[in-house]
Amino acid sequence: MALRKKPIVAVVATAITAGTALSACGGGGGGTTPASSNSTYKGGNLTYLYEDTVTSWDPQRSYVGVDLSNESRLFSRSLVQLPVTTDAKTAATPIPDLATNTGTKSDGAKTWSYTLKSGVKWQDGKAISCADVKYGLERNFNPNLTGGPTYAWGYLNIPHGSDGLPSYKGPADTKNQAAFDKAVVCSGNTITYHFNKPFPDFPLALASLREFDPYRKDKDQGVKNNLTIFSDGPYMIQGNWQTGSGGTFVRNPNYDPKTDGNRKALPATITFKENIQPDTAASRLIANNGADQSAVEMMNIPPSNLSQLVAGNVKSRVENPQSPFVDYILPNMKRLTNPKVRQALATSLNQAAYIKGYGGSQTASAAKSLVSPALLGYKPNPTTGALGQGDVSAAKKLLQGAGVPMPYPIKFTFRNNPARLAGAEALAATWNQAGFKVTLNPITNKYYPTIQTPSDNSDLYWAGWGADWSAQSTVLPPLFDSRVNLTSSTKTSDYGNYTSKTTNALFDKASMQTSVEAAASVYNEADAQLGKDYAYFPLIVEKFVFLRGSKVTNYINNPAVSMYPDLGSVGVSK
């Protein structure tokens, strides 16, 4: 699960898939049609407005969804990649990048091997070798290179210590290197990965994350390289990246488009401008002046500016795609031990009121499961999938039948912003009608650390999540497998203290499946179980509202890049 901007430990992801999903939950703005003009003009400068600052440009350390996508499109190629497309199903199907094909699996999806294309080079002209690919993964194990995803730590067939962490500690760990060399084998131009359990989504993981991307050993300076860019893609950095202001990408002379065929690489230069506030970006793009005419942004137009988007010259530059993020509510299972109470809460959950408070249909649509509709094998949750307006009288009955004192006090903790606060107040209003007495507890700073604290005494938690790639394996287990989440010092991502042997067993079963589809159906069972336990209430699927400058061409919001503007496609007009 990649990170979304801003939260420390929040959520994001590369979402994808299921053509049906998007149309089902579309509504509002224009979906993902390539609304802007198409042009093959190569040249010009594209400005990229970036909120906050880039945490890391190091492939093995990146975990912010938008960065993962941009790295892939600009300078960090992987064995397989996701196509430049607007079609959700196509977007979820990896295509070859550095490798000649999308991989050969054997041993029940526990072994994967890839052969490198010839003629792919680094920015200094050296060819990319199998060892480079292998080295990239090696350094992912260096504990000092914090921040990146760690799927390989769990999947790779190497010894693990009693703390659950792999014994291998990166390239410096000569003692355990042999064990690693057994799990990842280079033979000529072919690299083979051996996993300790089936990893049917491996190509998706390869294409979506940068964890497995190649890295040049002679260029590795450890943590010093956090914002150093050494390219094998179409662009390379000019000079250095300046934290706080950004940097400019220029063409990489050693990149051969013939080895790619996917990335269009239209603009001659791409300038990132960091630390732009969303409302500032909105104002600038609405004004559409100077360099902002050829600018795209990675942040939502805030609800405050939505009313400005109807003007004729602005309307045509707006995209309103479904985002990969799902917001949900977790009951604290340690406090709301009576299932009837949880059921009453779920029954009177007024999604429609929440969405209105949240900013209307442009900003969100009702969620029917914690699993994003864009994921492979998505199904609405059979129990909580049809909440809608909230049934006050049914909930009241349930609560009366639960034999608890009424009004039942509820403390609802959520990450504060004006829109979410408005939504929460709307939810509270309906809940109160059903016999609850809701206290809102909005938290502005350090939200996740607060709700991860085991001693926290809230009854309900808001949370948001986005998958790391378009399979459910990156949604349900990380959030509800009590064995990886709950310790005496933290709840990690299982903020609601949910523990269920049944569900854990289903997770184990799913992880043994050898195809993404087979795994998906087991996860659907797990989701059904979660619904039955009222372990979470799906709230909304967030929608993005993106604006771009008038000179931007070939603009698409690709599900393959988490619906952010796809730098593999976007160009600027002359």
Added chain:
Amino acid sequence: MSTPLTKEQGRPADAQSGPLLQVDDLKVHFPTDDGVVKSVDGVSFTLEKGQTLGIVGESGSGKSVSSSAIMGLQRGTSARVSGSILFDGRELMEVSDEEYRELRGQDIAMIFQDPLSALHPYYTVGAQIAEGYRVHHPDASKKDARNRTLEMLGKVGIPNPARRIDQYPHEFSGGMRQRAMVAMALINDPKLLIADEPTTALDVTVQAQILDLMVSLQDEFRSAIIIITHDLGVVADVADDILVMYAGRPVEKGTVMDTFARPKHPYTWGLLASMPRLDQERTDKLDPIPGNPPSLINLPTGCAFNPRCAHRDRVPGDKCRTVEPELFQIGTQQARCFLTDQDRTEIAAAHDVSPDAHDVSADAHDRSQESA
């Protein structure tokens, strides 16, 4: 009039044969939120070349304000100045600001009470004195000004002027600072020097030195001096004429000799009585004047001094409280008082202060008639 020191610049010779300074009905009023403060209300006097006039009074009596008015320092402020100031044949009330500025420091110079606050703390003493020279001698070089300053510093008795010239005021002692002020005032050889309480802030020995200095320099430069003080001893030492002020008005005028010998106004008696004298025995206590000076906004009706005057009931018909006395000519002196000479003699008999009987009889007047 010319002295060797001022030869480089020709000044108009005495244009008029009249007195150097003739002040007539000078009034300085300050409008405030509470009403008009009449700080000076009808002062007239004349001053001849080489003469010294002492202006005496308690604080708030308008002495300093009238001298500022002569300097034209109230121009450009809220003060309303009226009357006539005839200086060296020119009506100062009618000259332009620029002409006035040229007069200041050149023809009329002034010494202030507290030399520490009157000197700019950020400039050397030498620079401040030289500045006074250079603004009136635009052709003089820096060097000339410096030499001239050194010369003046020597003249006012500052030892080692070559070193002192580059020192700052805070490095000078009080007496030295006042000497420097004197040097600054006299550097352009002024025709009129106004000294506003020049010795108040100094201790007694230094006081004497400064006064001696002024007298000797007056002899040298033939300047006229107005010395403003509340210390009658100073006046007795240096002045030829005396003007006693109370509540913005002159209450007694005359020569120092006459006035000290035969003061005509009870206020002057009071001032004299409150002055320690060598001929008094040490056990005698000084007699301060009872009460406080009046508000300048609401003067008492009648004689402004009447609330504090022990003798007001001697004047029949409650006149002191209802009718304001004018400045009556009494011999060579003038006084703003209804008392008859008879009264004065009787009072003198009862007090140590002694108006002389002979003179009193010689200046017999029917005051009641005049004031009617």
Added chain:
Amino acid sequence: MFAYVVRRLIGGVFLLLLVSLVTFVLFFAGPINPAKFTCGKQCTPALIEQNTKALGYDKPVLEQWGTYVVGIVKGRDFPDDPALKKTAPETIAHCSAPCLGYSPQTSQNVTTELQPRIPVSVSLAIAAFIMWMIIGVGAGIIAALLRGSVIDKALVGVSLIFYAMPTVVTGLLLYQFVAIKWQLVPAPQYVPFSQSPVQWLQGLFLPALTLALYYAAGYVRLTRAFILETLGEDYLRTAKAKGVPRVRVLFRHTLRAALTPIVTQAGLDLGALLGGAIITEQIFSYPGLGALAVSSANQYDLPTTIGIVLVVATFIIIANLVVDVLYGLIDPRVKLA
């Protein structure tokens, strides 16, 4: 004088040590383990513990502080692991003296992180300083000289309003209306002076004006008050009595005395501002120390935060010293000892 400066500098270093100690205790003695914010989303307790050790957060606060202080003088390695240094020197970040620590959130030495930020904040502070001194002191002089007039009242009134206006309001109005809506000036952005002095100035204009308007408002009142106070001084009467022309009285006698205390205030204000104007930089997306302070605080990046605190404290201490020395030079009555 030299001895004085040396003594003050030593005192300043001592003060900085205390500042760092207090900051350390306040931050690292808190109940929150900063390592919690260093390991992304899959933050298992084991990972947190591993990072805690790698970053040295498991040691007592005083020991961490000691290491930190030594690091400023000698430099440090992150992680400080001799074994790792032998086997894989490339994975160790060396932080050469003066080392202000290492930020796990950005994987950079704090010194490296601060370096590009300082010229930004300094540019902004100096531009604002020049603007507010011209506007504030100029308007203050005019107001004092025209005391009681309509112009005086207008200037004082306007300055009072700007003084009461939060920077957030001034800055946003300037940005959103002057720059974006009416497009009277180009959108503010930081361009290094070395790259283009003209663009540097253009980009600085609005953020500097935001700060300048606030400070100028204070300086109008300050200047006016000091001049009025000086106008009542005896030595000005002396100057007039000497026949010194009006203009010379004003510039040589009045302003010299009235503006001296303003030097103190101005120096201290500039010193504090050099360390970054948090809100202004935030509003204008200006990549200075202030903006870095916000992002480091939000990411719970304690080493960076402490580094900024120290840099700002240094600016303040130096500004204090410079002001005192300057005052000694301007005012002959002040003896530096």
Added chain:
Amino acid sequence: MSVIIESPDAASAPGQGDSPKEIQGRSPRQLAWMHLKRDRVTLIAGVIAILGILIGIAAPILSKLGVIGPTDNHQNLLSSAGMPIGAFTGASGSQLLGVSPANGYPMLGRLMLGTTYSLAIALGATAITLILGAIIGMVSGFVGGKVDFVFGRIIDLTLCFPQTLMLLALSATLVEVLTSTFHVPTGATANGLYAMLVLGLFGWPNFARVIRGQVLTLRNREFVEAANSLGSSTMRIYIRELLPNLWAPFLVYTSLYMPQYISAEAALAFLNVGIQPPTPTLGNILNDSVSYIQTDSTFFFEPALVIVILVLAFNLLGDGLRDAFDPKAGRR
């Protein structure tokens, strides 16, 4: 033959050495009051400040009684995009100042209750500042010597810290300490207390210097010496002899610190520190409105104007009081 030289200014007093008014003995308090009575600007500012305080006191009561409903969510007054329906953020007869976008809060009630919380924070911070400053200033000035030196260095140290940055950076840690160690209820209480505490903790040095200066002049006055020679305890001297003579700086600096802290609260709110919505403060209302500056500028100007008016009123009041009590202090 007379010329009247007049200038339009009517404020100037007579020249040096002349005191025109009656010189009857008046206590400083009477003199100050006389001065104030004539100072119309200060009087108006005082009335506005008192009005602000009264609103601050009334708002929670009116809110309890349901008259102003500052956190009522009037979704029905918002368009489907969450914007208030109608001009001026939807102002109408029933919603005099309109409602806020997204949340639909009544702005009148919200601004009133926001004033309550902003003033409470400012007052709390001022109290901490004055108490700390007074204790340190009094001890420093009265005891002198080494104690004075040490306190002087503590003042230097405190002034070295960048206040806003510390407020921002410490918020997570200290709020956590407040809630977990001191069991302060989370949310508005802890956040508000934090803002008060830290503003006060970094704000006291100036006041300590003022008090120290005052105590230095008081120390040698007869009544203190008398108390000293009578063997009064030090505590007694502080409380019975010194404190009663320091009421003027307390009064003046209360009205000077208040506006400073009202502004500071707004600045902190912009950085998301301090009391968070739905509990309103003037700062967090302003912060919520910031992104609406283009689309609903009334929503932005309402809290901005309230802050400016309050700060202006307290500033003018403080200046006026200082002029009245200590005309020589000058306006800084």
